[in-house]
Amino acid sequence: MKRFFFLFVAVCLISSLYASSVEDKYIMKTFENGQLYFILPYDIPVQTSKAKALSADITYLTTSDSVTMNISVWTDRELATDSIALEGGERIVIKDFQTFFIEPEGKLWLHRYSLRYPLVCLTKLYAAESPFSMIIYTREQEMAYGYSSKVWSKERAWMNKILHTIDSNRRLYK
Amino acid sequence: MKKHLIVFAAVVALALGLSSCGAITDAPGVIFMGHTHPMAVTSNKVGTKVGTVTTMNLFNLATWGDGSVNKAAKMAGITKISHVDVKTFSVLTLFCKKTYYVYGE
Numbered sequence: 001m002k003r004f005f006f007l008f009v010a011v012c013l014i015s016s017l018y019a020s021s022v023e024d025k026y027i028m029k030t031f032e033n034g035q036l037y038f039i040l041p042y043d044i045p046v047q048t049s050k051a052k053a054l055s056a057d058i059t060y061l062t063t064s065d066s067v068t069m070n071i072s073v074w075t076d077r078e079l080a081t082d083s084i085a086l087e088g089g090e091r092i093v094i095k096d097f098q099t100f101f102i103e104p105e106g107k108l109w110l111h112r113y114s115l116r117y118p119l120v121c122l123t124k125l126y127a128a129e130s131p132f133s134m135i136i137y138t139r140e141q142e143m144a145y146g147y148s149s150k151v152w153s154k155e156r157a158w159m160n161k162i163l164h165t166i167d168s169n170r171r172l173y174k
Numbered sequence: 175m176k177k178h179l180i181v182f183a184a185v186v187a188l189a190l191g192l193s194s195c196g197a198i199t200d201a202p203g204v205i206f207m208g209h210t211h212p213m214a215v216t217s218n219k220v221g222t223k224v225g226t227v228t229t230m231n232l233f234n235l236a237t238w239g240d241g242s243v244n245k246a247a248k249m250a251g252i253t254k255i256s257h258v259d260v261k262t263f264s265v266l267t268l269f270c271k272k273t274y275y276v277y278g279e
Contacts, residue, residue, distance in 0.1 A: 040226065057224075057226070059250075061222055098251065100250075114251060
């Protein structure tokens with residue numbers, strides 16, 4: 001029984017090492033004229049409370065200069081969003097975002113949005129020493145999401161590695 | 175007797191585990207699974223949008239999550255599906271996580 005327990009713990013540890021590599025955080029597919037990068041969903045916590053974190057995933061085609069960021073936002077009631085801002089190394093305000101759907105999920109409401117902005121802006125946000133904020137402006141309230149200073153270095157490390165990979169491969173198609 | 179019961183329980187658990195996590199893969203691993211494999215391909219053009227959904231299974235006693243192609247497509251605004259991949263992560267078939275990637279336009 002003891003040996004079984006230690007085997008289980010060893011497998012869990014090995015699998016956790018497997019899960020933490022940056023290769024596990026994105027997918028790259030080759031297309032005729034370029035490459036598609038998909039950064040798997042990751043959480044951005046609420047800044048001022050312990051409410052449910054925002055979930056974001058990013059798609060980038062090397063034939064384009066813009067990234068598509070799809071975000072899931074959970075609130076306690078249905079909200080009408082006016083704009084979404086990213087504030088960090090620079091400030092980007094996005095007003096022409098797309099709303100995929102709004103639907104109840106358990107006790108909360110799930111809002112799914114799609115926004116586009118230049119890749120260079122995403123790179124600047126993660127190049128900054130201080131963490132950026134994502135602020136969702138609705139008619140009823142403002143919701144701010146962002147990392148704490150404690151976890152920022154770890155979060156920007158894996159994202160910067162992916163952005164560096166993208167940059168290295170973009171040159172192949174220019 | 176106790177040893178035989180433990181072995182029997184382990185075999186039953188593994189058999190049950192293989193029936194869920196191992197079912198949709200041609201290379202099930204009893205101790206560890208961490209691989210991605212194709213699930214479905216359509217005749218639509220290869221898409222540039224990607225949607226993901228995840229399901230979880232614990233000790234083969236509980237399974238949760240919406241792993242439908244519809245949910246994944248909805249999350250990415252996909253209206254024409256080109257193909258679907260699935261990534262399976264499993265430890266001793268007692269903990270299993272499946273992530274479905276739906277590609278399309």
